[in-house]
Amino acid sequence: MADTTARVAELTERTVREAFQANPDMARHAGAHEFDGVVGDAGADFVRRRVGEIDALEADLTAAASAGGRLDAAGRADLGAALGLCRRERFQLVDLRGPWHDPRQALAVADVSAYVLRAYAPAPQRAAALCRHLEQMPEALQGWSAMLDAELPSGPRQIAADEARGHASFYRDEVRTDLGDLGDATLQRRLDAAVETGAAACERYAEAVEARTASDVDVLGAARFSAMLAAQEGVEESAAALRRRVDTEMSRLEKHAVEVASGITAGGPAAAFTLMETDHPTAAGLIDTAAAMLDRLRDFWLADGAVRIAAEEHCVVRASPAFMSWVTAAYDNPGPLEPPGLQHH
Known part of the structure; x- marks a missing residue:
């Protein structure tokens, strides 16, 4: 059992390490800030390398699962989670052809909200990392846009264009206000230039997406739907x-x-x-209403004893950033690797 447990621990650590290296945005949102300012590779060659890496890892995980050694509940959970991560990412890259067929996927690199909304480090430190990130964005988005199919499903196509322009608006209109005074004129000038560099790259990406033909005929089909359920949820069913x-x-x-x-x-x-549809808040009162509702839910769960929440911790309710305006509401929580005490939005 000890050998099997050690092997599974090694493989799950490798799973996380390789996933973070391939997807720095995932790492950053999880709170692994050694990836701050790191923009991942883009393009078809990278996708092929990543699929090969996933296949090798999944083979090793499957071998560990069938080795016959006994695992405790935590080991079984870790092994299952690692296999699930491999299968989900492979399905997205290979079966769904995400980088070619879904223009929203590339915009993970454009989401810089973790630098801005999470006070995990002093603002100047986060701003410097943000500058490095934004300065690399034109090359990354160009690499992803060059892969896109000539015809894209109309829904994701429209959402991606709107989201890309929303990122540009967020950079120009919200980033500097949310970061506050940096106390460094040189850094402020660099941030101003980086913001414009990133915003222009997002606008070019939106134009590239809109240059593709929109298709209203895009279905998974029964076989791919069942395969997606198996890959994403671990449910095998016809x-x-x-x-x-x-x-x-x-x-x-x-x-x-x-x-x-x-x-x-x-x-x-x-x-x-x-x-029920006639009972809704006004636009002006929406944020206050949402905040009060979350406080009531928080009080309910505290009184029930189902979860533990520090007395001083509350969700921060604010208008959605521009790049999230296409969705009715969203929730952003600190990643599992973040320092304690960061705000939930």
């Missing part, structure tokens, strides 16, 4: 079996909706939903 489960669940939910609606108003679920 499309027909999934459909039966969905039908059963929908019937249960419809019955429950009728029961709940009868306790709200006469007229069934339709009337209840209409009543």
